[in-house]
Amino acid sequence: MKPRNKFEKAVVASNARLTAISHKAEEWAVKNVVKHIAFRTSGHKCTCGDCGEKFEHKGKGIVRCPHCGHKIETVDTLKRKRKEANYFSTLEAIDGLQVQRVFLLSVIYSKGNPIKTDCREVCRMWVNVQGKVAVTARKRAMGYYVDSFNWGSSIELRNLYDVYWCISDAYIYPRHSLIPELRRNGLKGRLPDNCHLCRLMSALLSDNRIETLMKCGNRKAVAYFVNHPRELDTCWASYKIAARHRYVPKDYGMWCDTIRLLEKCGKDIRSVKYICPKDLKAEHDRWLHKVNAAEEMRRSIEKLQRAKQREDEFYKSKSCFFGIVITDNDIEISVLDSLEAYKAEGEKMKHCVFQCEYYAKRDSVILSAHDLQGNRIETVEFSLSQGKVIQSRGVCNRNTEYHDRIVKLVNDNAHRFLKARATA
Numbered sequence: 001m002k003p004r005n006k007f008e009k010a011v012v013a014s015n016a017r018l019t020a021i022s023h024k025a026e027e028w029a030v031k032n033v034v035k036h037i038a039f040r041t042s043g044h045k046c047t048c049g050d051c052g053e054k055f056e057h058k059g060k061g062i063v064r065c066p067h068c069g070h071k072i073e074t075v076d077t078l079k080r081k082r083k084e085a086n087y088f089s090t091l092e093a094i095d096g097l098q099v100q101r102v103f104l105l106s107v108i109y110s111k112g113n114p115i116k117t118d119c120r121e122v123c124r125m126w127v128n129v130q131g132k133v134a135v136t137a138r139k140r141a142m143g144y145y146v147d148s149f150n151w152g153s154s155i156e157l158r159n160l161y162d163v164y165w166c167i168s169d170a171y172i173y174p175r176h177s178l179i180p181e182l183r184r185n186g187l188k189g190r191l192p193d194n195c196h197l198c199r200l201m202s203a204l205l206s207d208n209r210i211e212t213l214m215k216c217g218n219r220k221a222v223a224y225f226v227n228h229p230r231e232l233d234t235c236w237a238s239y240k241i242a243a244r245h246r247y248v249p250k251d252y253g254m255w256c257d258t259i260r261l262l263e264k265c266g267k268d269i270r271s272v273k274y275i276c277p278k279d280l281k282a283e284h285d286r287w288l289h290k291v292n293a294a295e296e297m298r299r300s301i302e303k304l305q306r307a308k309q310r311e312d313e314f315y316k317s318k319s320c321f322f323g324i325v326i327t328d329n330d331i332e333i334s335v336l337d338s339l340e341a342y343k344a345e346g347e348k349m350k351h352c353v354f355q356c357e358y359y360a361k362r363d364s365v366i367l368s369a370h371d372l373q374g375n376r377i378e379t380v381e382f383s384l385s386q387g388k389v390i391q392s393r394g395v396c397n398r399n400t401e402y403h404d405r406i407v408k409l410v411n412d413n414a415h416r417f418l419k420a421r422a423t424a
């Protein structure tokens, strides 16, 4: 890819000037970023993966090899070979640019031989003083895995694909150099290990809110907001007020959710009363419940409005059946004659007769069966084309003891529906 602007031209120039990784960094990586193992067979016979020597050890976990002195983990296996690999990175400052160089370290343990290591550079994430990011990298290889690379290709300017972001979230060699702008903006001392360093560096140079957080030493908040930059826009004012009152949420994700919920409920997200709750989880759940309830209400009003639009059609096609009442000694079954009646029936009986818009079904007449005191028993759907009941359901769609009786009663009166339709 050709450089398209001044920054990319500078990156290309500096990219050519970088030298190979230092021996010490590689040594550090071998020691720290991959798992070290001892092959163990028959419970106690161990072979050190690092030096290839044999020793005896019972029990689980980490041991120190008596030959090379390395800490290794015993693995019960009959295999004679094992491969481990991991990414790690180094930080360098060059020509006023910050670069994070990402390497893939692979090690091969084979029984009886010392460890074999292979360290290859994959990509370089470049950040300038404005926080702009560019990448120089090896070409990605075609294949099933996103992080497979064409080792024959050179490290040159490429599109900043997600895979480069992903692999650069890796162990960092502790002996690093930083451009002065990063140190000035608060990146000092131990590097944060809870967030993506390249994203952090970019944010630190381009967003003074991250700089403020960093300088306050609130690393938890830094990590959260670097990974969720949009939340910073919604919650920054609230954050500042909460911080002034020395309020530190245990969980920033939940706290930001709560702020958004408060905003949805029309509450003042600058009010300490709301944004500094003692029991964050309880408050979060309380507001979530309110937002859900409001949403439910909104949807049901919308549904009713939609239903109202179809009301004329409903009266036109169904009014000929209004007034049909079927009774025996204990039960009275009557046609639902308004949209409100459908809604009430659906709510009381906890089924979907209103939600699923049965009032708009051309072929059906819906009836409500109740006892003589007016207590609802079942809701009945009568099909005009089939001339019979096609379903009858009680509360929560369950059948009641009156079920068969209700169905028979309506079916016995089928002629009344057909007659009503014929005369309409």
Ligand SMILES: [Zn+2]
Binding pocket: 048, 049, 050, 051, 052, 053, 065, 066, 067, 068, 069, 070
């Ligand atoms: Zn050893």
